[in-house]
Amino acid sequence: MLNALSFDIEDWYHSIGSISFEEWDRYEDRLTLNLNKILPVLDEYNLKATFFILGYIARKTPEVVRMIHQSGHEIAVHGYNHKLLYQQTPDEFREDLKRAIGVIEELIQDRVIGYRAPYWSINKQSYWALDIIRQEGLLYDSSIYPIKTHLYGMPSSSRFPYRIGTTADNPLIEFPPSTIRLCGSNLPMGSGFYFRAFPYQLTKWGLNRINNEGHPALICLHPPEFDPMKPKLKMRTFGGYILHYYNLSTTLKKFNWLVQGFKFGTIREVLSGMGWLIC
Numbered sequence: 001m002l003n004a005l006s007f008d009i010e011d012w013y014h015s016i017g018s019i020s021f022e023e024w025d026r027y028e029d030r031l032t033l034n035l036n037k038i039l040p041v042l043d044e045y046n047l048k049a050t051f052f053i054l055g056y057i058a059r060k061t062p063e064v065v066r067m068i069h070q071s072g073h074e075i076a077v078h079g080y081n082h083k084l085l086y087q088q089t090p091d092e093f094r095e096d097l098k099r100a101i102g103v104i105e106e107l108i109q110d111r112v113i114g115y116r117a118p119y120w121s122i123n124k125q126s127y128w129a130l131d132i133i134r135q136e137g138l139l140y141d142s143s144i145y146p147i148k149t150h151l152y153g154m155p156s157s158s159r160f161p162y163r164i165g166t167t168a169d170n171p172l173i174e175f176p177p178s179t180i181r182l183c184g185s186n187l188p189m190g191s192g193f194y195f196r197a198f199p200y201q202l203t204k205w206g207l208n209r210i211n212n213e214g215h216p217a218l219i220c221l222h223p224p225e226f227d228p229m230k231p232k233l234k235m236r237t238f239g240g241y242i243l244h245y246y247n248l249s250t251t252l253k254k255f256n257w258l259v260q261g262f263k264f265g266t267i268r269e270v271l272s273g274m275g276w277l278i279c
């Protein structure tokens, strides 16, 4: 079973809500350092992954995006400003998306077809975003987490890839991050904080269970999660500290085990293999 491997390409300060977009240029760049831990592992196992690029990164460090693209990985879009969708108006979101697509496509001289919202922030309040994503020419989305947290999630949405959106002849494909069904609820499995926090044996068991159900898993990781030395900022809550700093020293080791134990490709490859994308 071919599973999908993805990364959100942002730096350590982009997902800290107390740091505004206007302040980003002041902070230390650690993205290249962390990509230099991830890309050699992908090369070693001859794996290709999908990289959802923040438009700001494409503008600030274009050489990083070019390097990923030239290595044969899929380039997709993670917006420009990394703002929660449900805190934007539809017009603001469309502008942010167009700006990100523009800067990324100009840089790689290639078309992008996939989108992921910052903080998985498509939910009932921001469901309108799906129409805009399709109207702007993208073919798949990967933003709807079928769990519920204080920040994101739609627990009743499908756990596996599905067609969604406006008209039957112009659907968008949704590829949600993986979960397993346990005691009547969905438990997140294999992405971000959950990958770091859970013992690898639990992740392995969960992903095997998803594959045994006949479905591909979708993994999403972030370069700052590979960085135990990232700057320690004072967090407003203990939960925030755990979310950003817990178990960072285990990610690279677990990631090596993951790519040894499962077969991975890009989201585009997985959806094409299912006959859902022809491109």
Ligand SMILES: [Zn+2]
Pocket (backbone or CB within 6 Å): 008, 010, 015, 078, 082, 117, 118, 119
């Ligand atoms: Zn992000």
